Amino acid sequence: MSIEVRNLVKKFGDKSIIDNISFKVNDGEVLAIVGFSGSGKSTVLKLICGLIPHDEGQILTSSGDIAMVFQYSALFDSLNVFDNISFALHERKDLRKKYSEENIKDIVAKKLDLVGLKGIENKFPSELSGGMQKRVSFARAIVTNPNTILYDEPTAGLDPMSSTLIEDYIVRLKNEINAASIVVTHQMSTILRTADRVIMLYDGKIVFEGTPTDLLKQDTPYTKQFVTASLEGPMQMKA
Amino acid sequence: MATFVQYLKKSTTYKIYKTLSQEFVNLTSFLGQIIQIALHMLKCIFKNGIQIKELIVQSERFGISSLPITLSIVGMTSIIVSSQVANEMVKQGGADFIGLLMTILIVREVGSVMSGFALTSMIGSSLASEIATMRVTEQVDAIDVLGVDSVGHLFVPRVLSGIIMMPAVVLIASFIGVILGGITSNAFSGLSYRAYFTSVWRGLYMKDLFISVLKGAVFGGSIALISCTCGYFAKGGAKGVGLATTRAVVWSFISIVIWDMIFAVLFFF
Numbered sequence: 001m002s003i004e005v006r007n008l009v010k011k012f013g014d015k016s017i018i019d020n021i022s023f024k025v026n027d028g029e030v031l032a033i034v035g036f037s038g039s040g041k042s043t044v045l046k047l048i049c050g051l052i053p054h055d056e057g058q059i060l061t062s063s064g065d066i067a068m069v070f071q072y073s074a075l076f077d078s079l080n081v082f083d084n085i086s087f088a089l090h091e092r093k094d095l096r097k098k099y100s101e102e103n104i105k106d107i108v109a110k111k112l113d114l115v116g117l118k119g120i121e122n123k124f125p126s127e128l129s130g131g132m133q134k135r136v137s138f139a140r141a142i143v144t145n146p147n148t149i150l151y152d153e154p155t156a157g158l159d160p161m162s163s164t165l166i167e168d169y170i171v172r173l174k175n176e177i178n179a180a181s182i183v184v185t186h187q188m189s190t191i192l193r194t195a196d197r198v199i200m201l202y203d204g205k206i207v208f209e210g211t212p213t214d215l216l217k218q219d220t221p222y223t224k225q226f227v228t229a230s231l232e233g234p235m236q237m238k239a
Numbered sequence: 240m241a242t243f244v245q246y247l248k249k250s251t252t253y254k255i256y257k258t259l260s261q262e263f264v265n266l267t268s269f270l271g272q273i274i275q276i277a278l279h280m281l282k283c284i285f286k287n288g289i290q291i292k293e294l295i296v297q298s299e300r301f302g303i304s305s306l307p308i309t310l311s312i313v314g315m316t317s318i319i320v321s322s323q324v325a326n327e328m329v330k331q332g333g334a335d336f337i338g339l340l341m342t343i344l345i346v347r348e349v350g351s352v353m354s355g356f357a358l359t360s361m362i363g364s365s366l367a368s369e370i371a372t373m374r375v376t377e378q379v380d381a382i383d384v385l386g387v388d389s390v391g392h393l394f395v396p397r398v399l400s401g402i403i404m405m406p407a408v409v410l411i412a413s414f415i416g417v418i419l420g421g422i423t424s425n426a427f428s429g430l431s432y433r434a435y436f437t438s439v440w441r442g443l444y445m446k447d448l449f450i451s452v453l454k455g456a457v458f459g460g461s462i463a464l465i466s467c468t469c470g471y472f473a474k475g476g477a478k479g480v481g482l483a484t485t486r487a488v489v490w491s492f493i494s495i496v497i498w499d500m501i502f503a504v505l506f507f508f
Contacts, residue, residue: 049384068384074377088385091392093287144386 002027002062002180003048003148009056010040010047010204017043019204020057025180027062027147030170032183032195032212034226036235039201041184042071045150048182061148067141067179068150072157073133075125075140082108082121085140095144111139114176115169131162138169142177149173151183155190167193188227191215200226202235269468269490276390276468280398283391293396294403301362301397301459302404309357309408310415316353317345317416318423325424334430338438341420346447347507350413352499355458358405359491363466366397367487370470371480379471393471398463405459406452413451450506454498461494 003025010018017040025031033041046052048059049066075084085108089095099107112118115135125133134154141149151170155163167190174181174194183194191198191212198215200208200222207222208215218224225233247253321341328337370393373379382389421435466487473483 046380051380051383065386066384068381070377070381072376074381076373076378076381077376087382088387091290091387092385140381140385 002029003066003182004060005044005048005057006060007057008044008047008054008059010043010052011055017204018047018054021201021204021206022057023199023206023209025148025182027180028174028178029196030174030181030183030194032185032191032198033201034184034186034191034198034215035201036186036226036237038237040204041186041201042152044201045152045182045184048148049150064147065144066148066150067144067146069134069137069141069152069154071153073125073130073137075133075137077125080122080124081112081117081128081136084125084136085111085143087140088144092144107143108139111143112136114142114173115139116165129162131158131165134158134162134166135169138173142173142179145177147179149179149181151181151185153185154183155185155187160189163187163189164193170194207234269486272472273464273468276394276471277464279390280394283388283395287388287391289399290392290396293392294399297396297400298404300365301358301400301463302408305358305361306408306411308361309354309412312357313345313350313353313412313416314419316349317341317419320344320349321420321423322427325428325430329428329430334428334434335438337424337428337430338417338421338435338440339442341424342417342439342442343447345416345420346413346443346451348499350416351409351451351454351458352495354405354409354412354455355462355495356492358401358408358459359462359466359488359495362401363462363487363491364484366463366466367470367473367484368480370467371473371483372470374471374473375476375479390471394464394467397467398460401459401461401463402456403459405462406455409451409455409458410448446506450502454502457498457502458495461498462491465490465494 006022008018008021035041047054049068086104089099089104115138117135155166195212198212199206215223218227221234225235325337379389424430424435469483469487473479
C-alpha cells in the first residue's frame with residue numbers, strides 16, 4: 001500500500017465538496033481521477049498532500065515524501081531551473097545535511113536528464129515553453145525520490161504533441177521510481193495512455209470506479225456522458 | 240414591524256453600521272493572522288535557524304535600494320520645515336534654537352515616520368505583491384509540498400531584514416535631514432552654520448537617538464510582517480494581488496501611526 005484514502009470528507013461551510021470517498025493506490029500504479037470541472041478532483045489532491053485539512057476520514061500513506069506537479073507548473077519565477085529543482089535539497093534541514101553541493105549538481109543533472117532536458121540549468125522559467133516548464137516541475141517534484149506523485153491536470157493547456165510527451169513521462173516516472181501516482185485530468189488521451197485505474201467524481205462522490213477500458217464501455221449513464229462529452233445525463237454542469 | 244425592519248435595513252445609518260462592523264471583523268481577523276504568523280516565525284527561527292544568504296539579499300533590498308527615495312523624502316521634508324521655521328524663529332529672536340528644534344523634530348519624529356512611510360510605499364508594496372503573486376500562482380503551495388515551511392522561507396528573512404536595516408535607514412535619513420535643515424536655514428534666513436550646529440548639539444539627546452533606533456526596528460518589522468501577511472493570504476488572481484498590496488500599504492501606514500503614538504506616550508509624556 002502506498003496511499004489509501006478512507007471515508008474522506010471536506011466541507012466548505014455547510015456544503016460537502018468531498019463527500020465520503022475511499023480509494024487505494026499501490027506502488028507503481030497510476031490512478032486517474034476524472035470528472036467535470038468543479039467536481040472536487042483538485043481538492044482531493046490538496047487534501048492528500050496536506051495543503052488543506054480534511055474534516056473527516058483518514059489518509060494513510062507509506063513513509064516518504066508526497067510530490068505534486070501543479071496545473072500551471074508553479075515554478076519559482078525568480079529562480080533558475082537549477083535552483084528550482086534543487087530548492088528542497090537546499091532548503092530542507094534534513095536534506096541539506098545529507099547532500100554536498102557537488103551531489104546536488106549531479107542529482108539535478110540526473111533529474112533533468114530523466115525528463116529529457118539536459119543542460120538547461122541556468123535558464124529561467126520565463127525562457128521555457130509550457131511543456132518544458134511542466135517537465136522541469138516533474139524534475140523538481142521527483143528530486144526527493146517521493147513514493148507518491150500527484151499530478152494536477154498535467155496536460156492542461158498543452159498542444160497534443162506536448163501532451164503525449166508529458167503522458168509518456170508520467171508512465172516513465174512510474175516505471176523508474178515505482179511511485180504511486182494520482183493524475184487528475186479530464187483529457188481522454190491522458191487517461192488512456194497513463195492510467196491503470198480510473199475513478200470518476202461528481203458532486204464530491206465517486207460515481208464510477210474501474211479500468212480505462214471499463215470507462216470506454218460506457219456501461220453507466222455517468223461514463224456514457226463523460227466519454228461522449230454530452231450535456232444530457234445525470235451530471236449537470238455548474239454555472 | 241416587518242416594514243420598519245426593512246426600512247431600517249435600507250437606511251444609510253444601517254449601511255454605515257454594517258460596513259463598520261464588517262471592517263471591525265476584518266481587522267480582528269487580520270490581527271489574528273498577524274499574531275499566528277509571528278508565532279510561527281519564532282518557531283521556525285528556533286527550529287531551522289536563519290538563512291543568512293537570503294537575509295543578506297533582503298537586507299540589501301530593504302536598506303540599500305530604498306535609501307535614495309527615503310533620503311529624498313526625509314531631506315525634502317526637512318527643507319520644507321526648516322525654511323518655514325527658521326524665518327519665524329529669527330524674527331522672534333530665537334535663532335539660537337533653530338538647530339535644537341530641527342534636531343528634536345527630525346530625530347524624534349520626521350526621520351523615523353517619514354522613512355516608515357517611504358519604505359511602506361516602496362518595499363512594503365513590493366513585498367506584498369511579490370508574495371501575493373506567488374500565492375495566486377501556487378508557488379507558495381509548491382514550497383509547502385516540497386516539505387519547506389513557506390512561512391519560515393518567506394517571512395523570516397524579510398521581517399528580520401526590516402528589523403535590522405530600518406534603524407540604519409532612519410539614522411542616515413535623520414543625519415541628512417539635520418544637515419539639510421542647517422543649509423536651508425542659512426540660505427533662507429542667513430543663520431550661520433556655527434550658530435545652527437552649536438544649537439544642534441544642545442538638542443541631540445542619547446535617549447532620542449536610542450528611541451529613534453528602536454522605532455526604526457519596530458516600524459521595519461511591522462511593515463515587513465504586515466506586507467508579507469497581506470500577500471500570503473491573498474486570494475484570486477490579479478485583483479487579489481492588487482487588493483493585497485492596497486491592504487499592505489494601508490495597514491502599514493496605520494501601524495506606523497499607532498506605534499508612533501505608543502512611543503510618544505511611553506517615552507515623552
